[in-house]
Amino acid sequence: MTRICAGFVALAATALLAHLAAPCQGQEASQPDFPPLDKVVEGFEKVNSDINQTPSLYTIWVKKPEARILAGLPRNYESQKYFIAATPSGGSVFAGLQGPDYYVYWKPFDKRLALIVPNTAIRSSGDAESKSSVKRLFTDQVLLDTPILTNQPGSGPVIDLTAVLNELTAKMGGGRALLGAGGGPFNTRLASITKLKAFPQNIEVTIEAPGPNGSFASMSYSISLVPDNPAYTPRKADERLGYFTTEYDDYGLYKIDNSDTKVRYINRWHLEKADPSLKVSPPKQPIVFYIEHTTPIRYRRWVREGALMWNKAFEKVGFANAIEVYYQDAATGAHMEKDPEDVRYNFLRWLNNNVSTAIGPSRAHPLTGQILDADIVLTDGWIRAFFNQFEDQLPRMALEGMAPEAIDWLDAHPDWDPRVRLAPPSKRNQVLARIAQARANRLAHAAHGRDHDHDHLHLHELEALGLPADDNFAHLFRTAGRHRLCMAADCKAMNVALFKMHFELLQAMNDDSKEADDEDKDKENEKPKEKKDEPKSELETLIDGMPEPFIGPLLADLVAHEVGHTLGLRHNFKASSIYSFKEINSEKIKGKKPFTASVMDYNPIIISMDAFEKKPDAVQGDYAMIGIGPYDEWAIEYGYTLENDLKKVTDRVADSMLPFGTDQDVGGLDPSVQRYDFGKEPLEYADNQMRLAQFHRRHLIEKFVKDGQSWSKALKGYNMTLSMHSTALFTNLPWIGGAYVARDKKGDPNARPPITVVPADLQRKSLAFVIENAFQDSAFGLTPEILARLTDETQFGSGFGSSNEFTVHDRIIGIQASVLTRLLNPVTLRRIYDNEFRVPADQDALTLPELMETLTKAIWSECDKAPTEPTTARKPLISSLRRNLQREHLERMIDLSLPGSDRSAASKPISDLATAQLKAIKGRVEPLMAGEARAKVDPYSASHLDETLDRINKVLNAQVIYNANKVGGQPSAAPIILLGDDHR
Template sequence: MKNCVAAIAVLFSSVGAIERAGAADLPPFDKVSADFQAVSVSDQQDRKGFFNVWERKKDAQLLAELPKNFASKSYFVALTLSSGDKYAGLQSGELVVKWRQYDNRLALIAPNLSIRATGDAESKASVKRLFTDQVLLDIPVLAKGPTGGPVIDLDSLLINNAGTFYGRSVRISNPRITSIESVKVFPSNVEVAVEIVGASGRFQTLHYSFSEVPSPSSGFKPRVADQRVGYFTTTYTDLSKYTDDETRVRYINRWNLQKRDSKLKLSPPKEPIIFYVEHTAPVRYRRWIKAGIDYWNKAFEKVGIVDAIEVRYQDAESGAHMEKDPEDIRYNFVRWLNNDVGTAIGPSRVHPMTGEILDADIILTDGWIRHFNFNYDDLMPRLAMEGVSPETLAWLSEHPSWDPRVRMTSPSKVAQVREQIAREARQPYAGYAMAAADSTLIGDDEYDGLIGHISQKNGMCMAAGARSLDLAIARMDWALALLDDKPKVDDEKEKDKEDAEKEDDESSDEKSKEEEKDDAEKDDSDKGDSSDDKTADSKDDASDDKKDDEKDDSDMLDGMPDWFVGPLLADLVAHEVGHTIGLRHNFKGSALYTLDEINSEEVKGKKTFTASVMDYTPINFRYESGDVQGDYGMIDIGPYDYWAIEYGYSFDDKKLPELLKRCVEPELQYATDEDTSGPDPLARRYDFAKDPLDYAEEQMRLVKLYRTRILDKFVKEGDTWAKARRGYELTLSLQTRAASMMANWVGGAFVNRDKKGDPGDRSPVQVVPAEQQRAAIQFVIDNTFNDAAFGLTPKLLERMTSERWLDGSGHFGSSGEATWPVHDRVLGLQSSALTWLMSPTTLRRVYDNEMRLPADADAVTLPELLDTISEAAWTEIEAECPDGRNNRQPMITSLRRNLQKEHTQRLIDLLLEKNNNTAAYKPITDLARMELVDLQKEIEERLKTCEKKMDAYSRAHLNETAMRIGQALQAGFTYNSGAGASGGRILILGETPAE
């Protein structure tokens, strides 16, 4: 025993000697810091900084001394890529870290915060042992500092490890060229900006903000999240609990807003949320930015806080607030980026334990205000893929001929797009963006170019995307967009309007009947303002100088009247502010009113036309719906937004259960990002009105009208004819968006987030009524299958060219080819429509919905859907034998032949599908076979009776189709009976082998 004690004593003595030797090995601080200058504290009231920093400017070196008690603290490292990127200024993420010393090295450690134990000591001990922290990096200790803390090479930490902090968004290409752009020391934080040479040799500025993770704020109590109202969450797993409801803990993210005087019904806050509008924001837009922020103060007043949010302007000319860095974690900024990208984003940083929001910034970009500049290959697939589920993405990766991303791109890019899809298919859920999202990375648009950034983008938000498309349409012809010359819609309606005017003002007898009629028509068309009916500029150059007195006091903001674009910007800002105060998207907000109600005196200027600014709402351009031109955009936050703020920020926890029971009210319906890929057609981005079919039909009326004006109105004297191509593709974008939106109704089911005991006892799943589904099917067919839906004429086509510039800046189309690829473009939309209606996901939903309804209830069935599509695709073979047809006027047009070939191939693909993942495939296969058998019989009968009267194109097309069907039916019996199921793919005549 004595020997053991002696051995242990020797061991501990040796360890102590090693530690003392290690400390002695460090050089003295004076030697290490030679030629360095201390960075003074930027606060005259407090001379002590968050930690000490020394700078040597000649070679861009930084030293830092951590506090002596560093090991007992947790720190925030807030990251911002502040220059050298299209999204420079956007929060690039944050890390919660701890430092731990190992002899003369320091390890930077990310503590495990996602799995905890809050109960008994045994659970805590087990969880701590099993779920350990993560070492991010380690660095040497250079010396012991003046206050006893370890000194580190700060510039080496920030530059050499930039990839660890920023991830894939930063790659240093030349480590020899670096500089310290700024370093500021404050009592509670340290701000360091370093310039590096990033990818492609471009300079980039990396901004690091260091601060201490604060102790849970006084008076702040975490609030549990509820699925009925949409907040971002701070989430963890509590393994000291043993029931499912308790194990997963979700707190909503919200600010610590408290009354200064709790006795007052309406009190100022102890600490308001202050937003600084960055000096880069154009002066002409600043008041509208402020207006959008101020909307939310009304909601906070409902819970007892007045002036909860304040707005201050940073201004370069006056110097106001110019000392504040937008990247500084202490300040909330609204930043403006001139990057020609149409987006807006509102990220925030939260306390990792409680969900308290500590810092928020809003990024606005100029792209949505600029004339919408897009590449067809980027825009059209994005519109066509809206709402696609992970199931469909996975299926499309194995069936690229069905994929809109493939079918809507130019032939030169097909291989590249297929390779990208194949790479994404190897990721979970075939690369579906939301599958990789968690409570700190919520993305809603896998096509927006921001996937891969590592920041907490609270609703990586593309609310500006659809709006920029709408503004581009508006700029095609302002008078048309604002309906300055709207034609008479209904003579009887006009007569009623005239009679009403006569009754209202009998003193107008001096006016002639003709003058009354002119006034009535003008009154019906000159509705342009969301607040006071100001009109837009006149419709042509000759009348541009004739402005009404009402318009003389309007400022033109980048070619648009302030009364038009200003409220749209305020609405966009309000949306992003909603994110920064914790709210997620609500894509059911737009389903509050019908289109006629939106364009009525009862709603216009008096109520918001959607339930929430957290929806993506297109601009309300009226053509025929309603009696008046309603508000173009939201004029306030909606009733859902008031309710959500009441849940998140009210002070009486006891009222919350009853407050949540209001979720059944029509204006409080909620669906968010992950719902957009589900079966609910109202959980949709960019739709509008209670019955979106009305909106879709209104959009198509406008599309048809715009197309008649492209050559005469949009392309002006002296313009390049490439504008005709651009204008047409803009209208094709609206057409695609409308058809895609309505396709979501097929096989759809409304999904409610109610809980048991909520009023009304609503079912959580309610099948979309059959008549609405049929109307949606017909809309998609009418606007994609038929030649007339595309409005193409020889005169238009011969002028749809492209600009010829070697610098590559003039590409409004998928390629530089001067002739617009007519058949490829039309088939791209037609093939996408067939994918929307015939994808296995849609067919499965239709099939499953049959079981959700009683047998005697009206329902859309699989046979009905497939029959409807077939009949619409093949109307020509049911008509009488053609008379007088020739190769220039064929029985079946070239666009229709392409559609029919595509439809046949889709049925063949479904027939040959060998998939055991879902029980719906067997009936789908059987019905596809039946459709092909019937189609083959009809074609063969048609050929027998009419072949000699047919043109060569139609005859060859029908003969080839009949042969392909015959081969497919024979192959189908072989393939699905087992032979070939594990072998190579069976090719049918005319089919292109899969790569």
């Protein structure tokens, strides 16, 4: 077999060489000369460089009526490397967001030029032999090829640049993901060139054409020279803090202590001191941002302030004013000659698209990690936010922090899936279809080898966020630096919606208070005293109906977050864990220091209920971050210090003020790495948010909905409180079965163990909080008075037949079912089981039996004793909400008791414990369904409990049959499990 294969390869190689050596059929061996240059460019207009007539990067000719561009390459083009960067610049809600870029070079093949992407992923720094082998095995990739039209005298070839750019657009899927124009190619017959500029280092082109749906869309291309920078020294990445990285495999490495071939450089700007003798010097070339003229004037200073926050960190490493920010202004013409798509300029762009998005992408040199260009996109939608859509937000919060393994498991157990359970019943089939498609996309992604660590945009995260888990959507957020999807603006939208609701209620209560005061004065026949001029409250200076001291710092915080990304920093979702909620709302912190370790977290706003209720010594802390945090300064020190000894920086890893956990850590063991949590003590913030939700529910009808307003506002308000309520629940669930994770290395000062199990007492408190606020009817604040007013406006609703009812049972059981999913899915249960083994036997630990028994007792508490008086359908023994919850719990125990529900080593203990809980439930229910006790049970509760016993008996009998069919300790080929038709 080996000889046959070898012979085949030899014959194939001989045939290929013969084919390459022979001239093409009907073609002379010597190629004819190219046509003269003047003939090729006839009818074209030459475009001169915009800078002092200096020759441009390429010689450019244009024929605008045909939307055609020719480019003449320089003589040394074969030795040059280029970036070709695409940016959608019009006709899309995401216009301005950096698109794909290509690091390329040109190579001639007879009468054609190939645009080639060099292999940067696998290299060798070893001996000559390894370098030769790597070069032979891991070759460059042809992106496209194009005919050479002619040669310039004394210079390089001439090509049709329009054809090249059109082919690049086609390779991006017709730009459909970037432009939202649907699948298929652009209509190039109706294309026009809207911008064409030539510079010594770059060429800027914008082409507008109708997309497949007929809407005009613009794509801007920047072709720029990427020269080598010998002055720049790449810096190795360190897992103890978070930078985006440029990475490759070095197959020339042979390490005794480490077989890893991966080399990672952090992405960072090249900063040098203008005067190295100074301790603090301006940089030779500062990082300059321009605020786009589309940014509303009322917000510009806050955008600028957010960007400049970082100068504090740079000054500590020796750079004064490392970041400079200038306003582009249409009225004065300031900086209007600069194009945001031009790679020479970094812009803070503002899009009026009513979408809650902000993203800080950058482009880095693929060999060194040096950042070359950055454009931040801010949108207006998050500022407009008032009420988040319940249907969109709740499934995302329910899945927030779930491990990818758990999401995989949910694909096979849709009845457990919060995306299904929290969807309206009429839309569940659509959700199921979307989940199935997302799973197919994910499997295809993995099958093609694209699910690697270096691709930070995991499709699992898109699913967890309720977003389309496909490559088209991912294109919107995937950039040269492979930045992870950033939902910071969406978090800010939730903050704005919450604050607007709270602020509006405060205004209504203040108005009522003033009216009451006036009425009291009238009754006493007192003349109103003349009011003295009093300083305005900080909440009286409004921008777009919101207090400027609230919305301004919130915007600055968002900008600082995105600028942090463009400086190379990744998310830090552990940053909010350095202070307790009480400390945050104290004079010690307020106005003096940021309340979290980093702006790279999704930091929520603060509304202190203690301060609102005017409790003694209570303080309302800062609503938003007032500057970058200590972790941010530490990270900048690592990335930008000019000192060679970085050990002095990383030695601080165990400092409690410098916690770090990024996107890949969300859903892992460490519960302090979450997006929407807050504070060192999780229950403090959760309790505050629950009290805030309850306060708003109490005033929903009387104060929140004003005279003349639709009662649909009550439904929106209630859903907002339900969002707060659910967020408090879901951010507490990861503490159950959790463990703190530290990145300290052996030998670091004060090094911590990599894994420390969360104290059992804290896990129990979190469990008790969840049980109290998820499983008790009173937790949801639903009264007949509120339910009678929870309606929607159908005339301008989602379409014909839209329902205006609040489906109370579906909504509540959706949340409760999602909580049970988070507590009882196999990944959580396995972690609890593993943690038991991590904790010494003589120390306290939360165990699986304790968790399951606690849940059973809490959920089936009505069955603990028989009623003393008969219950009725109107006043049942077990309420309708609790019957739903008990049925849901029963289903979970049945699923877990069945063989094959999970394949981990913990599956058998979990199955046995679930079976024990079924027996325990049976033991609770049977006395109620026998003798005189049964006569006092109402029809609803009795039928529910009858069904419960019937289901349990079938499962237990089925397990007996299953075990009887085992052969030699293993199940036979066809074990019999009879559950009946009523099992979902």
